[in-house]
Amino acid sequence: MVESLLDIAEVAERSGLAPSALRFYEKRGLIASAGRNGLRRAYQPDILKRLAFIACARSSGFTIAEIARFLVATPDDTKLRARMAEKARELEEDIARLTRMRDGLHHASTCMHEPLVECPDFKRTFENPATLTPSPGHWQRTAFPAEGDLSRPGEVPANL
Amino acid sequence: MVESLLDIAEVAERSGLAPSALRFYEKRGLIASAGRNGLRRAYQPDILKRLAFIACARSSGFTIAEIARFLVATPDDTKLRARMAEKARELEEDIARLTRMRDGLHHASTCMHEPLVECPDFKRTFENPATLTPSPGHWQRTAFPAEGDLSRPGEVPANL
C-alpha cells in the first residue's frame, strides 16, 4: 500500500497537466501530496479524479479560488450552497449561449454570404432575446493555435 | 440620417461595455467608428448588434483575435471555415461539460455529504468517459463576487 503512490511526473503525464501547474494548485489549496519521497511529492492515485474534476470545473468557468472553496465545502455551508445553485443557473445561460454560438458557427461554416457575419440567417441567430450577454462578470477563453497556421487567416490589423 | 450616430458614451451605456473597452476593440479591429464629431467617436446604431455578437463570442470562449478574424471572414476563406466547423464541434464538448457541471452543482447544492465533493453521486457525475477534460488549450473564467462576502466561505489557505 505504501507503494501505490504516484510521482509528480506520473501524475503530470496522466492528468495532462504540467508539474508546475500541480505545484501551483497545491499552493492554492486545490490538492495536496500524500507525502514525500525525499523531496519529491508523492500523490495518492485518486488525485487523478480530483484533477479531472478540477479541469472540468476550470473549463466550466470556475476560478481557482472558487474551486478551492467548493472542494472544502460541507453541507452546512449554506452560503456556498446557495452560490452553487446560482452557478448552476448561470451555467444554464452559458449552455444556451454556447448552443447559439455553435449553431451560428455551423451555419457560417457553410454559408455563402460576403462577409459571413453579414448573413441575415447568421445575424438572426444573435438578434433575439436574452442569453446573449453573460451576466456581468463572466467569461471564458480559448487559446488559438500558436501551432498550425490558423494564426493568420484574415490578415487582421496586426497592430501591436 | 446624419444624426442617427451614437456617441461613445451612449454606446458604452447601451452595450454595457466600458468606453475603454470600445477603444480597445477598435484598436484590435473588432469595431470601427463611423466618423468623428470633433475628436469624439460616432458610431452607427448597428454597432450594438455587433457588440452583442462580440460579447456572445467572448463568453463562448473566443479570444479577441479569433473574433477579429471571424468578423472579416468571407466564404472563400476555407481555412477559417474549417476552423469554424471545428470550433462548433468543440462547443459541443463544452456544452456537454457545462451540462455535467450544472448537474453536479445542482446535486451538491442539496446533498448532505461531508465534504460535498466526497459524495459518491457527485463523484459519479465526473467519473465517466470523455467530455471531462477540454481539448488542450481551452478554458474559461468567472470572476467571483468581490462584492458580497462570498469571498470567504471556506477559509481557504489564504496564502499569497
Place this chain on the structure above:
DNA sequence: CTGTGACTTGAAGCGCGGTTCAAGTCAAGG
C-alpha cells in the same frame, strides 16, 4: 474669450493562471 467637462491619445498597470528560471537538494547508480 474663458471655462467646463467629456472626450482623445499612448503608455503603464492589473488580475488571473500559469510557465520559466536560477539555485539548491536528494536517491540511486557506478
Place this chain on the structure above:
DNA sequence: CCTTGACTTGAACCGCGCTTCAAGTCACAG
C-alpha cells in the same frame, strides 16, 4: 565516494483582456 538527473524552492516573467493614468483636444455655455 562522486556524478547524474529529476525533482525542490521562491521569484520573475508571460499573455490576455482590459482599466487607469497623465496629458492633451475639442464643442459648447456663459
